[in-house]
Amino acid sequence: MTKRVRLITGIILFTFLTCHLLNLSFGLLSLQALDDSRGLFLWFWATNVGIALLVGSMVVHLMFGLTALYRRNTLKMNMTDTVQLILGLFIFPLLFGHLLGTVIGPMLTDTRQTYFSILTLFWVWDPGLGLKQVLVTVIAWIHGCMGLVIWLRIQSWWSRVAGFVYPLVVAIPLLALLGMVEAGKQVIELNKTSEFAALARSKLVPNDGIIETLLNLQQIALWSYFTVLVAVLLARYYRVRKGRSSLAVTYADGKKLQTATGLTLLEVSRMNGIPHASLCGGKGRCGTCRVRVLDGGDLLPEIGEVERKTLDRVADGPDVRLACQVVPRSGAIEIEQLLPAYVQPKDLHRAGTGGLGPDDGGALSGAAK
Numbered sequence: 001m002t003k004r005v006r007l008i009t010g011i012i013l014f015t016f017l018t019c020h021l022l023n024l025s026f027g028l029l030s031l032q033a034l035d036d037s038r039g040l041f042l043w044f045w046a047t048n049v050g051i052a053l054l055v056g057s058m059v060v061h062l063m064f065g066l067t068a069l070y071r072r073n074t075l076k077m078n079m080t081d082t083v084q085l086i087l088g089l090f091i092f093p094l095l096f097g098h099l100l101g102t103v104i105g106p107m108l109t110d111t112r113q114t115y116f117s118i119l120t121l122f123w124v125w126d127p128g129l130g131l132k133q134v135l136v137t138v139i140a141w142i143h144g145c146m147g148l149v150i151w152l153r154i155q156s157w158w159s160r161v162a163g164f165v166y167p168l169v170v171a172i173p174l175l176a177l178l179g180m181v182e183a184g185k186q187v188i189e190l191n192k193t194s195e196f197a198a199l200a201r202s203k204l205v206p207n208d209g210i211i212e213t214l215l216n217l218q219q220i221a222l223w224s225y226f227t228v229l230v231a232v233l234l235a236r237y238y239r240v241r242k243g244r245s246s247l248a249v250t251y252a253d254g255k256k257l258q259t260a261t262g263l264t265l266l267e268v269s270r271m272n273g274i275p276h277a278s279l280c281g282g283k284g285r286c287g288t289c290r291v292r293v294l295d296g297g298d299l300l301p302e303i304g305e306v307e308r309k310t311l312d313r314v315a316d317g318p319d320v321r322l323a324c325q326v327v328p329r330s331g332a333i334e335i336e337q338l339l340p341a342y343v344q345p346k347d348l349h350r351a352g353t354g355g356l357g358p359d360d361g362g363a364l365s366g367a368a369k
Helices: 002-028 031-036 038-042 048-071 079-109 115-125 127-152 158-190 194-204 210-241 265-271 305-314 358-368
Strands: 246-251 256-260 290-295 320-322 331-337
Touching (some): 002 031, 002 038, 002 048, 002 127, 002 158, 031 038, 031 115, 031 158, 048 210, 079 127, 079 210, 115 158, 115 194, 246 265, 256 265
Parallel strands (some): 246 331
Antiparallel strands (some): 246 256, 290 331
16 A cells, blocks of 8 residues: 555656646747646646645655655665665655645745746755755656656556656756756846846745744754664664574575575565566565475465565466565565566566466566577
8 A cells, every 4th residue: 555655646746747847838939828727737736635736645655655765675776776766765855845836835825836936946046955946856757757757667567658758768858958048148138137136036035024934834844854864773773683594595506695684575586696586676576586486485475465566476386485575574585487588578468477487487588598
């Protein structure tokens, strides 16, 4: 349930970001076109329901992300997971200032910001802030795209639409950036006249106390965020280190290793440099990390809901478990990886199946040699 909510809130946030970037691309036409198209792309997000959904999704997604960080048994990850995690941790501290200026500030002062006033802030008053906004947009876009691709690539229809989606991943933010630049040029010219400069100031600073109030709110939010982040990391460290004992793992190909308990079988493989398939990033969705337990099955916990749904779909037998979902107790266990470590998404959907079976894994392994 937690992973599903995290996925849904991520999709909501990514949908808003896509709408925002599409809106910015109209700056290629003119500053007026940028503001006129705002209602087309962002009308829902400006309503009370839209704001509540957006802010709620951001809080829930961040909270579940920190919870997932706490539950990680190891911080040794593949490159994709590492980049996505680091980018995700940077989004809130970089984005909160923008939310203050465009959402919270206008709510406190009962004003409505236009792209003229916002771009005046970014291009005339504080270009460094504008650069930071470009940076957080790129970070959020990459983070969101990585998360969605990890989820989408295990869907049976993904291979048919991927060729159309991948160009959009580059085109949408590029057009938005170009639109912001073109509109920014117009804003710079308009601010050379005293009339428009005064208009921008009246929008951005409707009263003398608002700037100080927003800066105080930003400071409180950032200190709170970093305090919570440090607390999560310390709590995770204590949880991981507490009560660990020894586990011996033997692989069917003869590899043997000694490790500490508290790790999933997938994490054991990764920490010890043993390649292990996991197309969904260890979230229990794809089934590619599954192993046959040859000995020591009594050391494994009961099958959970997430694991059961995937195992029912791939139907590999009672001695098969998902390596990403099981944390063995102390003792000795022997396992066999059923799929080659570098299995591709297209292999997952061969012949219209819901997943590769043991025989498919053997065939793929032979083909890879």
